[in-house]
Amino acid sequence: MKKLFVPTLIAGVLLSASLAAQAANWYPYAAEQTEPAFSDTGAKKPVNYSPLPKASKKWKLCVSFPHMKDAYWLGVDYGVVEEAKRLGVSAQVLEAGGYTNLNKQISQIEDCVAGGGQAVVIGGISADGLVNLVKSLRAKNIPVVDLVNGINSAELTAKSLVSFYTMGQEAGAYLAKKHPAGGAKAVVAWFPGPAGAGWVEAANKGFAEAVKGSSLEVMAPMYGDTGKEAQAKLVEDALQSNPAIRYIAGTAGAGDAFCAGVLWGLHEGWDLPRSLLTGVCIAAASLADATCTLGVKSLTDSLALARKLGFGPALDSES
DSSP states (O other), X not given: OOEEOOOOOXXXXXXXXXXXXXXXXXXXXXXXEEESTTOTTSEEEEEEEOOOSSOSSOXXXXXXXXXXXSHHHHXXXXXXXXXXXXXXXXXXXXXXXXXXXXHHHHHHHHHHHHTTOOEEEEOOSOTTXXXXXXXXXXXXXXXXXXXXXXXXXXXXXXEEEOOHHXXXXXXXXXXXXXXXXXXXOEEEEEEOBSTTOHHHHHHHHHHHHHHTTSSEEEOOOOBOXXXXXXXXXXXXXXXXXXXXXXXXXXXXXXXXXHHHHHHHHHHTTOOHHHHHHHHHHHHHHHTTSSSSSTTOOOHHHHHHHHHHHOOOOOGGGOO
């Protein structure tokens, strides 16, 4: 199986953007193919990706998300629904309400299939907890697509994933560069996300491997649901238990917002410097709130941060 990274436009982040503009053709898209498929260390080469022009028939799809509490999954939902319309298929979108609701996600999918669903797309709550469901669906000859989060099953029909390993690795590498072996020690509170989710396991592995051998002291991972209340409580507990914490690191937020801003610029046909500026400003705006998205206001307000705050030094010039 070949691996293609094809980012979905994150509609919910750029709140003032025109939905009509986002629906414009996004392909062919400059993507990246990795062999062997889904390998973090595989050989990569650029490809131009184009989807099917239309489906062969009006298939009935069951699309399951862990939740739609933030702009990330709202954006994925928007992309799925728009593509279903373009392809001429029907999609019943389900959301389980959070990463603690594995049984609800399973029952929603089973009910959808019982109602005539012919294929299933899953943004999985658990990497291992959905394995038996995938097996039973495949036994009925129902295709199952693993979307974004990762499921530990060899019976999946296809995968459309994001490299959370790389995200965690990049975050860890940045901190490790600031605190190499023998350098000044620093305590890091690490918030990878909900325990058991495939993307969390991948990000946690990448982060741990990147900081290994540095002078960083990383606290035990503090797992929890991605909701604002759950994460805020974890951060409060960490700061109370260890006042020496210098860094708070996690797997969501500014990185997603940065990607959204850059993708929007490329979607609009802007040049790379303007697209990167947009990404930086959207990421900066996202840090104004404890959640991943509520700090992001209009595009105009976000871009105004460049004039208000200016820019820090390049990362490679920092000590």
